[in-house]
Amino acid sequence: MKTKYLFASALAALFLFTGCDSKSEIDESLIASSSKNKKVGGSYESKKFVLDSVNANSIEVSTKLNGLDFKDFKGKKVVLVDVFATWCPPCIEGIPVLKGLKEKYKDQFEIVSVLFEEGKTKEEITAFVKKHDITYPVTMGDTTMKFIKDLGDIQKVPELYLFTKDGTFSKKFVGETDKETFERYIDNALTK
Numbered sequence: 001m002k003t004k005y006l007f008a009s010a011l012a013a014l015f016l017f018t019g020c021d022s023k024s025e026i027d028e029s030l031i032a033s034s035s036k037n038k039k040v041g042g043s044y045e046s047k048k049f050v051l052d053s054v055n056a057n058s059i060e061v062s063t064k065l066n067g068l069d070f071k072d073f074k075g076k077k078v079v080l081v082d083v084f085a086t087w088c089p090p091c092i093e094g095i096p097v098l099k100g101l102k103e104k105y106k107d108q109f110e111i112v113s114v115l116f117e118e119g120k121t122k123e124e125i126t127a128f129v130k131k132h133d134i135t136y137p138v139t140m141g142d143t144t145m146k147f148i149k150d151l152g153d154i155q156k157v158p159e160l161y162l163f164t165k166d167g168t169f170s171k172k173f174v175g176e177t178d179k180e181t182f183e184r185y186i187d188n189a190l191t192k
Contacts, residue, residue: 049147051114051139054125059112059137063150067169073110074167078189080182081161082113083154086120086128090176091158095132097179101186102136108190111136114144116157164192 051059060071073079082098084091098111113136115125125140139147148154151161160173162185170189173182 047150049143049150051112051137051144051147052141053137053139054122055129055134055138059139061112061147064167067163067167069167070110070112070163073165075165077108077110078105078165078170078186079163079167080109080111080186081151081163082111083116083148083151083157083159083161084113085116085157086125087117088157092132094158094176095134097177097182099133099135100179101182104183105186105190109186113138114148115140116145116148116154118145162186162189164189166192168192 046062046064048060048062051061053059062069062071068079068081070077070079080098080101082091082094084094086092098113102109102111113134115138117140120140122140125138128134129138151159156174158173158175160177162170162173164170170192171185
């Protein structure tokens with residue numbers, strides 16, 4: 001009995017001193033919000049973004065309760081939003097996979113890459129697009145950063161978000177993803 005008590009105490013102490021976060025001190029970000037702070041019954045407000053693309057026209061997108069509405073793609077194309085950075089090796093390694101998907105699905109599918117970096121010039125990103133022969137829109141700038149923030153709390157890149165033709169959120173991918181996995185979810189999104 002005493003052994004069980006000692007084991008339970010040791011386990012509790014271990015849990016107390018190791019956490020689920022790399023932060024060494026407790027702060028507000030580690031504490032879940034209580035329901036009294038949440039607005040219950042409040043109305044949802046859609047936000048509109050005009051994303052500046054370095055290799056195409058601007059892309060208009062509005063948030064909605066269950067996804068995104070892309071003005072030029074709604075009802076026509078499944079959309080994969082690719083949140084990337086130019087310094088990110090998995091982002092760069094994933095470009096050929098994304099280009100292959102764009103080629104395979106042609107007019108039924110669009111990729112919109114959004115740059116998760118501040119301080120890059122349009123010339124730098126244009127050179128990056130040319131170097132990697134990117135064939136889909138790449139957006140950047142302040143509005144793109146606001147749009148990324150609205151997508152959620154992005155901690156790692158690449159993060160990719162798949163939306164059906166009607167703009168309903170379908171799947172989130174984090175990190176390197178193989179072509180077959182993308183294809184499985186794109187095929188499913190095309191049927192919705």
